[in-house]
Amino acid sequence: MTTVQPTPSPEAELGLEEPLSPDAGTETLAVAASGGARRNAAWRSFLRKRSVWVFLPLIVVLILISFVGPYFVGDPVSAIYPKLLPPSSEHWLGTDNLGRDYLARVVYGGQVSLIVGFSVAVLCLTLGLVIGGLAGFYGGFMDNALVKVSEFFQVLPGLVLALVAAALLGSNVVIIIVILGVTMWPGVARIVRAEAMRITKLGYVESAKAAGFSGPRILWSDVIPNAMPPVLVATTMTVGRAILVESGLSYLGIGDANRPSWGALLNSAQAYMQQAWWLALFPGLCIFLVVLAVNILGDAMNDALNPTIGRVK
């Protein structure tokens, strides 16, 4: 749609489209030094935040539990226990409707959710860098195409498209990752584009052009590295959104039936809400904690990179 108004995106809201430093246009020779100093300052300010010290360990622990835990928790599929036992010292998270240890199932489910979340983010980052970079650096056709594709996904919401695609094409982990990646990359690409447009106007890109470096080379070694900080923030947020959308899909019964994720556990929990609240509580709590941690870390990164975007006093 040809809209005249500025469209506030979640990224704009986070201040990601703001220039990183107000004097960005004047730096030409001192860029390496000041860039490094700014990065260090950003790191220090990131690590000084209390929220980082809570949520960074939390997400590391959750990842460890999901990938190392399976060696300790036993078999998630052997239905050898009494059915629907509430949480106890024997079964920390109780047992499910078939008499399987729920802790084992939640731990295994975490693997699927986290693999999907991070793979989708990597896919979005790759597509976003290539397409957003070309669009922002060269403008013209690529730029128009990117804007149009973003509009497309605004009109046909990703969740709906993912449901249709998964319903028609079948669903295993790989297909889900591809579908989510394809529907979610424009968010990252828009930020890469905005950053690339900003950086392309800077002195050092001008001088690289004057020195006769080729377009792709400048894009790769000057534009993209300098665009990375806000792009990484957006990618971090993508992990959370991907986990949420994947859990929604599996909750609706569209997911890999052989590898139940947290969302799929919630799907089976629905029928037992009357008798067994723990079946609904724990997988959802895990999704919530992971997504919360990712979002808060993303916010903290963003604050650290944009010290000016805060409260006005």
Added chain:
Amino acid sequence: MKAMAIHYGRLLLSSLILFVVVLTVLFLLLEIAPGDPIQNFVGDVPISPAFEAQIVAAFGLDRPLWERYLVYLGNVFRGELGYSFGTNEPVLELILNRAGNTLAIAVPAFVISTTLGIVLGAIAARTRKRWLDGGISAGAVALFSVPNFWLGMLLIIVFSIQLGWLPTQGKAPYGQDGIDIRYMVLPVITMASTELAFKTRIMRSSMIESLGQDFIDTARSKGLPSQRVLWRHALPNALLPMVTVAGYSLGFILAGSVLVESVFGWPGMGLLFVDAIQRQDNQVVLGVAIFLTITILLANILTDITYGIVDPRLRAQFTRKAVVK
């Protein structure tokens, strides 16, 4: 006026093009989907070659791809979304029967999330109490990170099962027509939650930005009371981005109805969609997707028009252009 006509003409045209693109993508997805359409149609039974030929001829499956594509486009534009495999009812009728139920929870969710989001965001932006701003902002991040269907399940467990205050499933007591308001409470809260978080965050940052503008300093230095500066100067300006956000949020709310309606067994479009996916009733699946797309496109056009009305800069732009021409 002419500039305005051109602007909205272009807007309509690009919406139409976007709609055709969506239709094309859906058509191609259906094309590349594995599975034999004939076997899908008759079910899991052996069929004679003669019967197969009859089906192929009746549905035009032997025609080339582009011809079927054009027929499909023509049908959609004439409002023919085909028939459900399962019940043989016209898809459009099925959807229209359900659309009202979805709107019955989507509209309140939209109104609540927008107003509450504006109020909370504005409070968080202007308060000098750090704990209040911190509390609202943290609440927004938390609500933003909760899978809303899980929130719905928790609400059912607490308020319906443990406390017994509200019903768990459906839209009215069994055998009763219409919608019982007690059945609406939890679905509306669930549906509004994510959007509320999002709108609060947007409103907070847009209000902070608005409060930092020069004209606020001007108003203050003129000696205007601070409440007046806040409500008459800062707020209207901060609301402009909210118009766009609210408009687009309608689409997210409708898409989210798929999840919310599944949690509460609310018989709306979302539940129709999910049921159709599980029964592989592709005509219904496509029909709902098309219907949602049209609704969202219309919402976007309305948003654009609203924006043109409320943003004085845009109004001025239109008149200025007209004068120049």
